[in-house]
Amino acid sequence: MWQDQPLRIAGRPVANWLNSVAADLTARVLAGLVDELPIYRALPREEVNGEIAAIIQYNMELFATLVRERRDAFDSELVEQRNSAARRAEEGVPLDAILHAYHAGIGAASKELFEGAGPEDMDDVQVVMGMVLDYLRRLTIAVSAAYLEERQIMDSQENSGRRSLMSALVSGEPVDAVVRRTGLRVAPHYLALSLAIDETSDERGYGVSGTVAGRRKLRRLQAELDRITGEPALTVVDSSGGTALIPCPSSPPDWEELRQMIDQARVVVGADLRVAGAVATPDNVPAAVHETSEIIALVARSGRGPGLYRLADVLLEYQLSRPSPAHVELARLLEPLAAKPELMQTLEAYVASGLNRRATAATLHVHANTVDYRMRRVFELTGLNPSDPADLPQVGAALVAKRALGRPARA
Template identity: 80%
Template sequence: MTSDERVAPPLRVAGRPVAQWLSASATDLTARVIARLVDDLPIYRSLPREEVYGEIADVVHRNIELFATLVFERRAARDSELAEQRNSAARRAEEGLPLDAVLHAYHVGIGMASEELFAGARPDDMADVQVVTVMILDFLRRLTIAVSAAYLEERQIMESQENSGRRSLMSALVAGEDLDAVVHRTGLRLAPHYLALSLAIGENDDERGFGVSATVAGRRKLRRLQAELDRITGEPALTVIDSGGGTALVPCPSSPPDWEQLREVVGRLADTVGADLYVAGAVATPSEVPDAVAQTAEIVALVERSERPPGLYRLADVLLEYQLSRPSPARAELAKLLAPLAGKPELMQTLEAYVAGGLSRRHTAAALAVHANTVDYRMRRVFELTGLNPADPADLPRIGAALVARRSLG
């Protein structure tokens, strides 16, 4: 502090020294600020009374006293003088109080003090009013930076710990490890059931965009996906997912979600990420999770290979294909039924389209952009080479089974 600042007359507004008035009014102002906070924000009414009228009131009082000191000494706040405000913000973060509610308290306190301080200002006070206003803005800026940084740092630490715990729980559930030890170590609770989801995610327009970072676009896609998964039951989903897909375990604290509603949810998920989304799901108890994850991963791979439309699938939707894709001597023999078509991709493609199109030559021709007579010719060639007639209902089960077996063998 310079000698000029020490001898400067006290800042005055409405005929009263600002620093002295602030100190004298601190207790009364604090009570009114707390009353205003409780009226303005319901979340403050939900906090323990001793916290609101104790610790939070103490911080409000401290701010008023500190600003009185700053005005008296005509200087800015030092970092060391904001230590208690930073500690308080970290505690509010730990309690889950939103950051906007924390900052609202500081703005209300400074705003109410300013209103009363300047209420009786006279024209000849303008010079001092301008000085005090600049100091108020600087004090609020420093407070906002200190409080926000402390709050966000604490949240980052907490989220890192929570995410680490969730990853450990996810790994233990999928691997079938001892869950009691993981629960004890992480403090997380096991849900009675989990909705096991395997996902295959296509690229969206952002990822394909020219000049756009595919990595950044993929992360944005995953953030949106995670948020939607968390909303399914209102519980944070355990996930191991990259931009192409992965696994999610959605805790079901009560009854498992309705499948028709889940189909709608998956539709919204696809809209949210802006990409094709194949999802296979199964509900499992914690001990059943490993088998459920393995099964849903197979179902997703199966429906992708079979060129089914994107959406939600479960075992009941693909019973025949799933069973025929199981390793067995019969699977290899079924695939051999179509071996004569090897090296003739136009015949295999037409057969796939013909069966998928409900044996309609017109639909098949439209899907392949060929003439209907071409479809007829190719189906005759399939019959000649394999002995299986796609137009004969008696041969259709074997043709369908052979197609599934061939796809499962790659």
């Protein structure tokens, strides 16, 4: 019967032709989107060339299947498009820009497909045109519904309740009213995390929207935090850092395993993370958050690398950074270096490297002999020799005190 014959236009079986040119058409559609709509120019390259390209090509190949089988799309075949729309909603991409991409893809394919049609093709052209319009109708409905649903979820009572619970826990206010209103439960313990987050390459990229790239980063981070105990993390985090409370069992976490999970999160997020952690009961959350925020500030001042830190990892520096009359006197030991920043920089790098002159030289991009010369000058000016075990504790304490004060002490 004629229905069993493949639809053909300009001598080409429509379904086979669509499959053969899907990749090429996808590249051209993407180029057009980037050229026509600023939002696509601002998106990270990895997103445009990855997920968005994949969904455009998937649409063309799906439509080829529908033409071959002469049927409408099943709801299950539009799941990828709905999921993609939900992710764009999270990132703040406008709905009209999303729909434009889908229409541009089908439109580009249709234009080329119908261009060579002759009078003998009119029956098949009418069938394919009807399928195009029906597919775009179904696609527009599915994508719009998923997008709007995600936006509603983002502002839902559950999210509002989590924010309220987070606020109550961190401020030390009673949580009973929040629990009654939202139905959320309070965990027996929370892993309190303070985070400092570096920029991703996308956020630094020329012409890339930092807002969209930052949202993508935070979405990946949220997923990794949720994985730590399998419970949704309560977070107040922006693209540079913030605070997270992760429900955890009564026993303390395996800190080595947690360290590995933070390292894995760095890879997934695509940015360096410095994280300070402590476990607390709900009543002690405010103290834990205060402690971890001080630890993360200390880690930042001391120039430590990315990773997970606990109080046990910075005990001496933490104690030395507490307000004390000795701070000024300790910092004053390094006062002779105030006008010589290259000496101070070298001293800090030398101590941080474990007194390794070659590692210090590599860090500062100078010759090892330059490090030796500068350390001699430090000794001459301050009377402290960092290489001498008797002087090293005072040098370390003076550096911590100087960082705590934020500036060289003056008489």
